[in-house]
Amino acid sequence: MNRQSRQSQRTRLRKLGWRWRRNPLRRRSDLVEAWLGVATVVLLCATPALGWWAGSSVDRALQRVVRTENAQRRLVPATVLDPPDTTTPVVADKVGTADPRRGDLLRWKSPDGRSVYSATVPGDIEVWRKGGIWLWTDRSGELVAPPLDSATAATHSVLAGTAAATSAAGFLMIVRQLVMWRLMSRRLTSWERDWARVGQDWGRAGAGG
Structure with a gap:
């Protein structure tokens, strides 16, 4: 049984490697x-x-x-202004792109404390930390996305x-797959040429002799 198994394995290997051996049936x-x-x-x-x-x-x-x-970028604390505190000197007023009804009017200072800002800030960019609202700003105090x-x-x-x-x-x-498709196309064309050449002598007495 082991001998038959080894012979069967060698036969399969020979079948798999026939393209590597020189033989009349192998094409380019x-x-x-x-x-x-x-x-x-x-x-x-x-x-x-x-x-x-x-x-x-x-x-x-x-x-x-x-x-x-x-x-x-820095996190700075913000306070809610509702209604807006018009008595506080504000350097710049900015309105968020979101619907103001969905955000809060907030006031915050720049990281260096020199400038004060107020804007309607969408709720999805607010950060709750230490029991208060914090906002991400750049060094000048402008609102930026979280890092x-x-x-x-x-x-x-x-x-x-x-x-x-x-x-x-x-x-x-x-x-x-493209290369294989091209190879198969050329292979079929070659077979058609061979069959056309063999068909001319097919059935004739002494053909191929």
């Missing part, structure tokens, strides 16, 4: 197909490394953004690496 397209299979396997094995490299590159770039934004945090940056990096590896693998398979 068969050899190209064999090398194409090897190249596809090698490149597919390299796609995880490509994804890791892409993810690492994105992570380095985003972590620089995290450090920069955290250095340039990017490290966890979000890491998540984006993983997604970027996964997308890069998946896209590379998908592109590789599409290229392989």
Whole structure:
């Protein structure tokens, strides 16, 4: 039984490797197909490394953004003005892009305390901390979006690496299918020529002799 199993395995290996051996039935397209299979396997094995490299590159770039934004943006306390306090000197009045009825009219100072601002601030950019309302501003006191945090940056990096590896693998398979389609087309054309040539002598006595 073991001997038969070994013989069967050798037979399968010979069938798989027939394109690599010189024989009258092997065409150039068969050899190209064999090398194409090897190249596809090698490149597919390299796609995880490509994804890791892409993810690492994105992570380095985003972590620089995290450090920069955290250095340039500050949380400042804000107070609710309802109704607006018109007696307080205000440097600049700004109205948020959201519906004012959905936000609060807030007053805050710049990080250095020199300027006072008031604006209708949408509720989704308010930060509740230490029992009060805090807002993210730049160094001059202008409202800005919250800085990017490290966890979000890491998540984006993983997604970027996964997308890069998946896209590379998908592109590789599409290229392989196009090459295979071209090889099959040429193979069918060659078979048609051979059959046309053989058909001229088909059934004649002594044909091929």
